Amino acid sequence: MASTLLLVLVFVLDLIAFGLAVAAEQRRATATINRDAEYNYCVYESDVATGLGVSSFFFLLASQLLIMFASRCLCCGRALRPGKPRSWAIVLFITCWVTFFIAEVCLLAASVRNAYHTKYRTYLVQHPPSCEVLRKGVFGAGAAFIVFTGIVSELFYVSYSKADEGSIPPRMDGGIRMNAFR
Numbered sequence: 001m002a003s004t005l006l007l008v009l010v011f012v013l014d015l016i017a018f019g020l021a022v023a024a025e026q027r028r029a030t031a032t033i034n035r036d037a038e039y040n041y042c043v044y045e046s047d048v049a050t051g052l053g054v055s056s057f058f059f060l061l062a063s064q065l066l067i068m069f070a071s072r073c074l075c076c077g078r079a080l081r082p083g084k085p086r087s088w089a090i091v092l093f094i095t096c097w098v099t100f101f102i103a104e105v106c107l108l109a110a111s112v113r114n115a116y117h118t119k120y121r122t123y124l125v126q127h128p129p130s131c132e133v134l135r136k137g138v139f140g141a142g143a144a145f146i147v148f149t150g151i152v153s154e155l156f157y158v159s160y161s162k163a164d165e166g167s168i169p170p171r172m173d174g175g176i177r178m179n180a181f182r
Contacts, residue, residue: 081165
């Protein structure tokens with residue numbers, strides 16, 4: 001039987017990670033070009049999104065680690081009973097890791113890119129500097145994959161729990177018997 005407390009805790013961690021990722025998308029850094037007496041340079045607004053993205057990264061990581069420790073990462077521990085729940089557990093395990101990896105890469109890449117600020121300036125007669133900022137939707141993509149990861153990881157844990165219930169029935173066939181040859 002799946003632990004309800006674990007499922008609620010993982011849901012809350014995923015919900016917090018999702019909220020932080022959406023907030024990071026809303027608070028991405030923006031830049032404007034300022035003109036001085038003889039220079040053009042970029043001025044960036046608040047950099048709150050980087051902290052929100054990293055926090056979301058760690059909440060999702062905690063959620064994934066909690067599910068994997070509870071299920072012993074599918075590869076450690078005793079064997080699961082054969083059947084549909086075991087098959088679903090294997091498929092969902094792989095899907096869970098793929099969606100988790102994509103979400104973490106989106107969050108980490110977006111946080112790093114959001115923290116990057118160009119630090120050069122140009123003369124007024126030259127072209128204005130390119131004030132590079134994070135493209136819209138990268139944190140949003142991370143948030144979408146957080147939702148996918150949350151759904152798939154909870155389904156994985158339920159399938160794992162169903163396949164882990166009871167014991168594997170002993171084999172009744174004796175195989176080839178070894179007798180003395182006469």
